[in-house]
Amino acid sequence: MVHVKCRSGLYPFSEIRRFAISDDQVPWAVLVANYSPPHYDSPVLRNKPWADPPCDDKNFKPKWNELDGKINRNSHTGPYSVVEGRPLNPKGRTGLQGRGVLGRWGPNHAADPIVTRWKRSEGMKETNPITQLPILQFCAIQRRDCGQWAIPGGMVDPGEKVSETLRREFLEEAFNSLEAGQDRRKMNEEMIGEFFESGNEIFKGYVDDPRNTDNAWMETVAVNFHDDSNETVGKFSLQAGDDAKNVKWVDIDKDLDLYASHSSFVEAVAKLRHAHW
Numbered sequence: 577m578v579h580v581k582c583r584s585g586l587y588p589f590s591e592i593r594r595f596a597i598s599d600d601q602v603p604w605a606v607l608v609a610n611y612s613p614p615h616y617d618s619p620v621l622r623n624k625p626w627a628d629p630p631c632d633d634k635n636f637k638p639k640w641n642e643l644d645g646k647i648n649r650n651s652h653t654g655p656y657s658v659v660e661g662r663p664l665n666p667k668g669r670t671g672l673q674g675r676g677v678l679g680r681w682g683p684n685h686a687a688d689p690i691v692t693r694w695k696r697s698e699g700m701k702e703t704n705p706i707t708q709l710p711i712l713q714f715c716a717i718q719r720r721d722c723g724q725w726a727i728p729g730g731m732v733d734p735g736e737k738v739s740e741t742l743r744r745e746f747l748e749e750a751f752n753s754l755e756a757g758q759d760r761r762k763m764n765e766e767m768i769g770e771f772f773e774s775g776n777e778i779f780k781g782y783v784d785d786p787r788n789t790d791n792a793w794m795e796t797v798a799v800n801f802h803d804d805s806n807e808t809v810g811k812f813s814l815q816a817g818d819d820a821k822n823v824k825w826v827d828i829d830k831d832l833d834l835y836a837s838h839s840s841f842v843e844a845v846a847k848l849r850h851a852h853w
């Protein structure tokens with residue numbers, strides 16, 4: 577499917593308007609003679625330790641399509657092209673050149689923990705009256721940046737294992753671990769540590785994120801961790817933290833409108849668990 581959320585209107589947190597292209601014009605293989613997207617590198621990236629330098633910086637010698645020191649510049653989608661020193665978005669045009677607000681040229685790797693439990697009343701699983709299937713709930717956060725509801729995911733730090741990112745981001749965004757006292761932090765870490773030991777990989781690849789550009793894009797590994805009995809994560813009280821301003825259990829259903837490609841990840845979990853969608 578062609579990307580959609582990274583093609584329209586104003587680029588997030590800017591006054592820059594994307595160059596409009598039709599679905600047919602997205603693939604690089606299709607010639608678009610007048611394609612002249614604006615260039616945007618957000619000023620927030622300047623001298624940030626988590627961001628690459630500008631592509632024309634003489635000291636910047638990235639190793640594209642490989643592990644570059646601790647930075648993973650491989651794409652889950654396979655090798656990407658690099659034209660005039662800049663990686664090209666593997667899904668095609670976005671109407672904007674540069675990095676936008678993304679820290680890395682090329683793939684920006686994230687991880688998304690999809691934590692689920694059954695909706696219950698008085699201990700019994702609730703079913704949807706139409707599909708007769710049990711209703712699954714996932715732990716959703718409201719993003720501070722755009723206000724949209726989302727999976728509590730985040731960026732993989734250089735050298736960090738994806739399994740660690742999944743656990744860390746969940747604790748930061750849904751359990752506010754960065755501001756928790758020592759006792760609560762320890763208790764949550766122990767409980768989540770055990771719970772996160774076994775998950776089901778749902779998706780690995782490109783994300784249709786509104787921040788994507790022609791030269792920088794989001795990729796993720798989405799993993800489902802399920803509390804079947806509401807005895808572990810399912811019964812703990814949630815507290816939003818870091819880049820989340822709200823957190824709650826949300827019923828999974830096809831009308832969900834979530835950030836980036838998150839609805840499709842949640843749909844895959846509902847199918848996997850034979851839940852209502």
Ligand code: RP5
Pocket residue numbers: 686687688726727728729730731783785794795796819836
């Ligand atoms: C999405 O952005 C990913 O699926 C992940 O949920 C998220 C990571 O970015 P931040 O939450 O750190 O902004 O593309």
Ligand code: MG
Pocket residue numbers: 729730731745748749818819
């Ligand atoms: Mg985060």
Ligand code: MG
Pocket residue numbers: 728729730731749819
């Ligand atoms: Mg996040």
